[in-house]
Amino acid sequence: MSLIPASLLVKKQDLPGDLALWILILAELGVFSLFFVSYGFVRLNNLEMFAEGYQHLNRVAGLINTIALITSSYFVVRAVIAIKEGNNASCSFWLRLAFFTACIYVGVKGWEYYETFGAGFTLHTNTFYMFYFLLTFFHFAHVLLGMAILLILASKAKKGDYCAENHSGIESGASYWHMVDLLWIVLFPLVYVIH
Amino acid sequence: MTSVKQATTIWLMLMIATAIAAFLGSMDLSGMGQAGLWVTLASIVILVIKGQLIVDYFMDLKHVQPIWRLLLSAYCLVIGGFVFLAYCLSVI
Helix, strand or coil, rough: CCCCCCCCCCCCCCCCCCCHHHHHHHHHHHHHHHHHHHHHHHHCCCCCHHHHHHHCCHHHHHHHHHHHHHHHHHHHHHHHHHHHHHHHHHHHHHHHHHHHHHHHHHHHHHHHHHHHCCCCCCCCCHHHHHHHHHHHHHHHHHHHHHHHHHHHHHHHHHCCCCCCCCCHHHHHHHHHHHHHHHHHHHHHHHHCCCC | CCCHHHHHHHHHHHHHHHHHHHHHHHHHCCCHHHHHHHHHHHHHHHHHHHHHHHHHCCCCCCCCCCHHHHHHHHHHHHHHHHHHHHHHHCCC
């Protein structure tokens, strides 16, 4: 007897991309979820410290990064639509546009870290800054990897490595990029908004 | 499959939701008492809505096996719930 209700397993449409990638996505979301929940509960015992740290955060940078990542994800969706229509050139174009939009995130994150380090705050300042740097840096590392994937996929799409009938690689890369966006969707309000 | 029109509409909705969240984040809650709790709840509801839109339309999971949609949707819902719980405990 299955532990999972049959209704949850009814197949309607294929899962986009490779199954292995989705297992990775679930694992990544799980790890970050532990981080996020820990942040929420550690804050309980350090209210003043977290309130103080919150005041020094660059919320404009956080907002710009949210807009950049969501827009980049939108461009990736356009790329997937293009390859499903067999338009390799358009797919490559949208992926490159997604990459350059993500460059805005990199630049702004660099500005944010420059300001924060310049103000004398580091990983070792206190518990708030430990969480802030660990959370944002690990997410940043995922953004950089995702950007490399976007560039590689854009190049392969332009060369004709994908087509309307076979584009699992594009869908896998796109799903990874949306995961990066999904992580930020929680991180931004958790660290930069809720106070 | 998400269409261009759908994707563009969802992008617009995400932008609006982000603007509202940013406005809520700029509010000074120090003198708001219980109202601050509602502002925080609103921020978390927005988080869950944004996450669901990305799962359904950007990740295109709206019509796949429901188990996958459920697992991804649970991420925002469960985390949002825990964060709200932690916030409530901090104001008690």
